[in-house]
Amino acid sequence: MKSSIRNQLFWGISSLIAFFVLLSCFLNLNFLDKYYIARKGAALHQEFRYIDRIYQGDFEKIRTQLEKLVQTRGANIVILDPNLAVKYESHPRPPGLPARPMQERPLPRFVTQTEDWSKPAYHIDAPQKGPHTEFLNFTAQLHNGDYLWLGTPLPEIRQSVAISNQFFLLTGILTIIIGGIIVLLYSRRFTRPILELNAIAQNMARLDFTAMYPIKTENEIGELGRSINSLSEQLGKSISELQQANHQLELDNERQRKIDEIRKEFISNVSHELKTPIALIQGYSEGLQLNVADNEEDKNFYCGVIMDEANKMNKLVRNLLDLSEIDSGYLQLDRKVFDLGQLAERVIEKYQLILKEQEIHLEIRRDGEAMVQADMGRIEQVLVNYLNNAVEHIDGERQLAVSVRAEDGRVRAAVFNSGKPIPEADKEKIWISFYKVDQARTRAYGGSGLGLSIVRAILERHHGRFGVCNRSGGVEFWFELEAVRTDETEQG
Numbered sequence: 001m002k003s004s005i006r007n008q009l010f011w012g013i014s015s016l017i018a019f020f021v022l023l024s025c026f027l028n029l030n031f032l033d034k035y036y037i038a039r040k041g042a043a044l045h046q047e048f049r050y051i052d053r054i055y056q057g058d059f060e061k062i063r064t065q066l067e068k069l070v071q072t073r074g075a076n077i078v079i080l081d082p083n084l085a086v087k088y089e090s091h092p093r094p095p096g097l098p099a100r101p102m103q104e105r106p107l108p109r110f111v112t113q114t115e116d117w118s119k120p121a122y123h124i125d126a127p128q129k130g131p132h133t134e135f136l137n138f139t140a141q142l143h144n145g146d147y148l149w150l151g152t153p154l155p156e157i158r159q160s161v162a163i164s165n166q167f168f169l170l171t172g173i174l175t176i177i178i179g180g181i182i183v184l185l186y187s188r189r190f191t192r193p194i195l196e197l198n199a200i201a202q203n204m205a206r207l208d209f210t211a212m213y214p215i216k217t218e219n220e221i222g223e224l225g226r227s228i229n230s231l232s233e234q235l236g237k238s239i240s241e242l243q244q245a246n247h248q249l250e251l252d253n254e255r256q257r258k259i260d261e262i263r264k265e266f267i268s269n270v271s272h273e274l275k276t277p278i279a280l281i282q283g284y285s286e287g288l289q290l291n292v293a294d295n296e297e298d299k300n301f302y303c304g305v306i307m308d309e310a311n312k313m314n315k316l317v318r319n320l321l322d323l324s325e326i327d328s329g330y331l332q333l334d335r336k337v338f339d340l341g342q343l344a345e346r347v348i349e350k351y352q353l354i355l356k357e358q359e360i361h362l363e364i365r366r367d368g369e370a371m372v373q374a375d376m377g378r379i380e381q382v383l384v385n386y387l388n389n390a391v392e393h394i395d396g397e398r399q400l401a402v403s404v405r406a407e408d409g410r411v412r413a414a415v416f417n418s419g420k421p422i423p424e425a426d427k428e429k430i431w432i433s434f435y436k437v438d439q440a441r442t443r444a445y446g447g448s449g450l451g452l453s454i455v456r457a458i459l460e461r462h463h464g465r466f467g468v469c470n471r472s473g474g475v476e477f478w479f480e481l482e483a484v485r486t487d488e489t490e491q492g
């Protein structure tokens with residue numbers, strides 16, 4: 001990220017620092033010497049005023065003050081008489097070297113260069129030929145008429161300026177480096193929360209709302225973090241609600257689709273079941289109309305077939321109505337407490353004749369009391385369905401066994417018939433409407449595959465359990481209901 005805020009901040013502030021440092025260097029290099037000379041000139045003027053105050057014409061009287069001045073201020077001092085002859089000069093001579101008589105000396109440069117002695121002023125030596133030390137000169141007339149010259153060698157000043165410029169350059173570079181580091185750290189600190197917020201926003205774009213911004217400072221960024229946190233929370237809530245609603249919708253759609261499928265299948269099953277009886281009734285009644293059966297016996301047979309098929313249709317319609325009533329949930333159960341064993345015996349009583357006719361060996365097993373609280377009529381319907389199926393499918397040794405017994409708080413009733421076992425794969429399916437294991441056999445006894453669906457519906461309404469298991473040499477259909485203790489019922 002070339003144009004990131006961090007880089008912009010870093011380069012912006014760093015260039016500002018560099019600009020000011022360079023500006024200071026430029027000003028120093030160009031103007032420091034002039035400023036220095038001006039300040040030096042002012043200092044010389046101050047020295048002049050001091051000397052003018054203490055000097056009365058005899059320099060010997062103030063010699064110590066003058067020497068002290070030379071030592072502390074570093075300025076050379078020359079006093080001239082009104083004829084511009086040198087009276088005193090501070091320039092130190094090596095000890096033992098005799099002074100040249102004043103008259104033999106050439107006139108000092110500043111004497112020829114000074115036009116007006118009356119005005120105290122400083123000036124720089126005019127350019128000279130040959131090796132000469134340049135001076136900053138200060139010339140003025142003292143109050144007693146003598147003249148005063150104060151001078152500072154310029155190379156000294158220039159060297160000081162150069163040194164201070166060097167030093168300044170050094171501090172400038174240091175300032176830029178240290179400033180750069182500080183700005184780098186600062187800009188990092190400044191942009192880190194922005195990057196953190198960005199990461200959270202990117203997570204949010206991926207629908208991950210778990211990350212929260214830790215608010216450390218109460219400033220605009222903290223405020224933004226708080227807003228993003230609340231946005232994330234709200235979005236997370238809304239999206240999860242939306243997902244839930246969507247999921248619910250999918251389930252509803254799925255359920256609707258299944259219901260549609262069941263309805264279609266149901267209609268096709270019912271039409272299929274009705275097709276054969278209707279076709280038979282149509283065929284045989286046409287035969288009667290066309291007098292195909294010419295004798296009484298044939299006519300009776302034709303009428304018998306028509307009545308049989310009509311009966312099957314009637315049974316089918318009744319079973320359908322029954323099943324839809326139980327499954328609808330509107331069926332009111334007439335719950336009463338009774339002994340299931342007694343009920344089973346009573347129901348079997350009605351089968352005695354058929355069993356005898358069909359040479360079926362019956363066995364009844366009852367183990368004591370088996371009290372349940374249920375709709376007796378409906379439970380009888382369950383037993384009848386089990387018994388009808390058993391009689392229809394009985395085979396081999398022609399054994400039928402009915403048992404009722406109470407155990408572990410439940411009452412279990414079972415109907416066993418000898419015969420072919422039910423294939424594993426069909427054990428669950430036989431409880432579904434219209435499902436038949438052996439189509440031909442079922443058709444032979446006029447079954448439509450609704451009996452066990454009615455059993456399932458009734459037992460589900462009673463919160464009972466039911467099932468089928470293949471025993472040795474036969475099949476056992478069973479169901480369980482919650483047992484009722486007699487002392488409970490007596491109290492109730």
Ligand SMILES: Nc1ncnc2c1ncn2[C@@H]1O[C@H](COP(=O)(O)OP(=O)(O)OP(=O)(O)O)[C@@H](O)[C@H]1O
Nearest residue numbers: 389390393430436437438442447448449450451452
């Ligand atoms: N005791 C049994 N032995 C073997 N198969 C059975 C037995 N009871 C039921 N079945 C199988 O389960 C299928 C479903 O039984 P269900 O009682 O629901 O229908 P159905 O007897 O064919 O017709 P309906 O009872 O409506 O007259 C039967 O078609 C049969 O194939």
Ligand SMILES: [Mg+2]
Nearest residue numbers: 389447451452
């Ligand atoms: Mg049946």
